[in-house]
Amino acid sequence: MHNMSDDELLLRASKVAGIEQDIPGKQQKVAFMFLTSGPLPLSPFWDRFFKGHEGMYSVYVHSHPSYNDSVPPVSAFYGRRIPSQPVYWGTMSMIDAERRLLGNALLDPSNQRFVLLSDSCIPLFNFTTVYDYHMGSNHSFLGSFDDPIKRAAAGITAKCGPPSPSSSGGKAPSGSNSTAIWP
Template sequence: MVRNREKEESESRLIPPVSISVADSTSISLIKVISTLIIFVLGIVIGLVSSFHLRKYFSFEGDQFSFKSIYFETEQFSSRDNEMMLVNGERDDCLSMDRFLRQGNLIHQMTDKELFWRASLVPQKKEFPFRRAPRVAFMFLTRGPLPMLPLWERFFSGQDVEKYSIYVHALPGFELQVSNSSVFYRRQIPSQHVQWGSVSLVDAEKRLLANALLDFSNERFVLISESCIPIYNFSTIYSYLMGSDHSFVESYDDPSRYGRGRYSRWMKPDIRLAEWRKGSQWFEIRRNLAVRVVADSKYYLLFKKYCKPSCYPDEHYIPTYLRKFYGALNANRTITYVDWSQMGPHPATFVAANITVGFIHSLRNNVTQCSYNSRNTSLCHLFARKFDPSSLEPLLNLTSQVLGF
């Protein structure tokens, strides 16, 4: 019996350790199961996230490839990381200096706002990193055909093409019909409708200036009408303009109802009556002032808002603006002769019967003297208007004899 009790006591001492071992084993199993589940869930989450980013990446790459396939031909992409593009069937370096300095094709899609901003950019370095021959930009403002075009063709014939450029602003839809050998070939700029006596004339002038400013070689800018002719040869006109220290914009105070009478008091205080000026629409201006005119918005908007009706902004905007800020840089006279002796709303028109040798000399000598670089000179007008189409043939007969071209 003693042995039995000892055996029972011994067995009773062994029971608790066995129970604790089973419990611990169960807990460990649960922890393993939970850990496995956590790792499994984390694996799924990581896999989903990775899969999403991979799909997004390859989708983006596919879109990029699709974009290139739609908008560009395969051969347009060269080994230079797409720096070279095809233009008119030829490779063109978009970042070349020549592309930046000169606008080979005058047709573009810029709005006036974009164009004026682009044209008003001024380099801060005075030295040019290229050979620059200063040019005269001849800017033709016309409603349609240029009846004096054969005369102008003869005027430019044989001249150094590095010394001049041509820009034509006509009514939208009109296309100048000339041969591809003409100096006027593809010289039309994007235009808009122009109405006589309205601010749209100023818009056209600024549009011509802005397009011409895109060529950094253009230094002098002449506004010319379809009825205008040169009364000297090219070399005389070029030397005269390039040698001048001033621009040629007529600007004077007219106390009559045709001058001060057009002023609006709503322009004060930015433009006062004493600052109001009048002048011929047909101007010549140098590059630094052309940039200022194109860049101006403040004073242009005043004219657009208050210079109407019967105010004729084209006769007042540039004369007033230059007189207010840059009077010392202006010769304060026009170089285009116009006959206002008839005292009407339009100047006299010259027809075939007017064209003689003596008549050409009278155009040149209609003013006894004027100021040129602060000195007196008898050479005051370089151009003249208003010529009827009938005058073309007799003018062509006098070019070599009198006009010198």
């Protein structure tokens, strides 16, 4: 894709992001940004989801730099890996990876909505529904769910855990996963 440093990437992306976006006849796209450590085991679901909607989406994949993938040329993920660095859960390296994904997506001025996904996410609705929903909204979303397995592994019980999102002002509890969607 490119060989820019993170600083160069974000500088270039900030300049592209300021360009007028409403170009007549130009298809607006949703950028699907995947943060993974290796393979995307659910890629067949995503390939089926994307099929027939080429030009309405962009795909970006941030995986571990040492991961050698073998994605078939017909896949939506073919050639979509961005330059990456190792990522360690719960550290600043995750934020850096998310910024890298967003920076790469911002280089394409057709991308108008940005969806951050993990390798365990699957589409629950068809592409048209998801596209129309995101393109028709001017809001940002943060989806979060409580993962009891992570809580159990950390020794957190319901009694000693943090308050629920509704009682904590919408903050996600420890042991939860989140997906951010930016307009």
